Amino acid sequence: EAGVAQSPRYKIIEKRQSVAFWCNPISGHATLYWYQQILGQGPKLLIQFQNNGVVDDSQLPKDRFSAERLKGVDSTLKIQPAKLEDSAVYLCASSPRGQGGETQYFGPGTRLLVL
């Protein structure tokens, strides 16, 4: 079974530029999550999708971050414009149904450096 795929693996941009990350979840998983992991901290949930609908985006800085999951499969997270504090690893995860106690399966992450 293929795992969660993410690209690119690394990205370096200058502040005020825009950047996009892509995630393809495990086939058949209804729920998709984007996390931000700042160095020295645990992952923090940015947004959760159930199929192609947003379940929770309360922690997403909506003035600069956007995400979509068209057709309920793969997803894109965008930052525009980027700030220095956006330097982090962006993790995508998926789970079968998004129910309590389910295992979330994580991709390798995209490491973003904003200069």
Place this chain on the structure above:
Amino acid sequence: AQSVTQPDIHITVSEGASLELRCNYSYGATPYLFWYVQSPGQGLQLLLKYFSGDTLVQGIKGFEAEFKRSQSSFNLRKPSVHWSDAAEYFCAVDGRGDYKLSFGAGTTVTVRA
């Protein structure tokens, strides 16, 4: 406020020695509890999880964890550490109602020969 605390930022252990990583949580009711491991450049991998029932949970790679309700703790243990266990370990909590994972800050484990 709901929170997950991992008191130890960094632990160094000798190969073959035992390992214990601490995790404390603050939630209104007993949440679902998880331990994940993250190797350098990798995503997070689930080691084990607790739902209910037996308070001693067995996981992959020889890890186990014990849930103690009275102490609001879910500590991870391994009797004999291998060099490949060097990684960062995260405790996570799902609050049984919001179905969201909240992670601790992580504990980095270094294994010395």
